[in-house]
Amino acid sequence: MFLIWLIASLILTPIVIIVIGPHLPPGHMSAEASDQTYTANTVLTAFMTPILVAVVVFFGYSLIVFRQGNTTDPAVDALPIKGNRAAQTSWIVVTVAIVLFLAGWGTYRLDWADRGAGGGQGPTIVTAMPPGHRLVVQVIAQQWSFTYRFPQFGGVETSSLEIPLNHPVQFDVTSLDVIHSFWAYELGVKADAVPGTQNIAVVTPTQAGTFQIRCAELCGLFHGQMSDYGHVVTYPQFATWIQAQQHLYAPIQKYLPKYTPIYNPQPGGRAT
Ligand SMILES: [Cu+2]
Numbered sequence: 211m212f213l214i215w216l217i218a219s220l221i222l223t224p225i226v227i228i229v230i231g232p233h234l235p236p237g238h239m240s241a242e243a244s245d246q247t248y249t250a251n252t253v254l255t256a257f258m259t260p261i262l263v264a265v266v267v268f269f270g271y272s273l274i275v276f277r278q279g280n281t282t283d284p285a286v287d288a289l290p291i292k293g294n295r296a297a298q299t300s301w302i303v304v305t306v307a308i309v310l311f312l313a314g315w316g317t318y319r320l321d322w323a324d325r326g327a328g329g330g331q332g333p334t335i336v337t338a339m340p341p342g343h344r345l346v347v348q349v350i351a352q353q354w355s356f357t358y359r360f361p362q363f364g365g366v367e368t369s370s371l372e373i374p375l376n377h378p379v380q381f382d383v384t385s386l387d388v389i390h391s392f393w394a395y396e397l398g399v400k401a402d403a404v405p406g407t408q409n410i411a412v413v414t415p416t417q418a419g420t421f422q423i424r425c426a427e428l429c430g431l432f433h434g435q436m437s438d439y440g441h442v443v444t445y446p447q448f449a450t451w452i453q454a455q456q457h458l459y460a461p462i463q464k465y466l467p468k469y470t471p472i473y474n475p476q477p478g479g480r481a482t
Pocket residue numbers: 351352354389390391425426427428429433436
C-alpha cells in the first residue's frame with residue numbers, strides 16, 4: 211500500500227502542480243489573482259494530492275485485497291487494531307507538520323512576501339503595491355446593489371464599473387445599511403462592506419475583459435440578485451467612459467452627499 215501510494219504521489223503531485231495549478235481560481239486577471247492562484251491555491255492543492263491519493267489507494271487496496279469473495283457465510287469483521295505505536299505516532303507527526311508548515315507559509319506570504327490584494331480588514335493593508343498613484347474607487351454597497359464613486363473624478367457615482375488595464379486600483383469598500391461583501395472574483399478581491407467602516411483592497415489588472423462582481427455576505431431577501439459585471443479596459447477607454455459617466459450623472463451630482471470615506475446610514479437617506 212505504501213509503495214503504491216509513494217509512486218502514485220510522486221507521479222500525480224507534479225502533474226497537479228504543472229497541469230491543474232495554472233487553471234485554479236481566481237485566475238490571472240490581476241497580479242494579485244495570479245499570486246493567489248500560484249502561491250496559495252496551487253500549494254494547497256499540491257499538499258492535498260498525496261493525502262487524497264492515500265485515501266483512494268487505501269480504499270482501492272482494501273476493496274481488492276480484503277475482499278471476502280464468493281461465500282454464503284455471513285461477513286466477518288477482522289480483529290480491531292489497537293495501540294499501533296507506529297501508526298499513531300506517524301499520523302500525529304505528519305498532520306502536525308503539514309498544518310504548522312502551511313501556517314508558517316501563510317504567515318510568510320502575508321508578512322514578508324506580501325503580494326496580497328488586502329483582504330479588506332480595514333483602512334491599512336498589507337500589500338507589495340508601491341504607494342504611487344492609484345485610481346481610487348469607492349465601492350458603496352446597499353440592499354441590493356453596488357455603486358462606485360470616483361473621488362479623483364469629481365466624486366461622480368456610477369452604477370457600473372470599469373477600471374484601467376495595468377493601472378493600480380484601490381477599492382475603498384463601505385456600506386450604507388447592512389454588512390455586504392464586495393467580491394470581484396477574477397480580480398482576486400473580496401472585501402467586507404461594513405457600514406461606518408472603510409475596508410481597502412488593491413489590485414493591478416493585467417488582462418482586459420469582464421469580471422464578475424457578487425455580494426459574498428448574506429444581506430437580506432435579494433442577496434442572490436446582488437451581482438454585476440465589471441470591465442477591465444485600456445486607459446484611454448477608461449478615460450472616455452469616466453468622462454461619459456460624469457456627463458451622464460451631472461444633473462444628480464448636487465443631490466449626492468459630499469464624498470467621505472464612510473457614510474452614516476440614516477433612515478430614508480444617506481446623511482454624512
Ligand atoms: Cu449584499
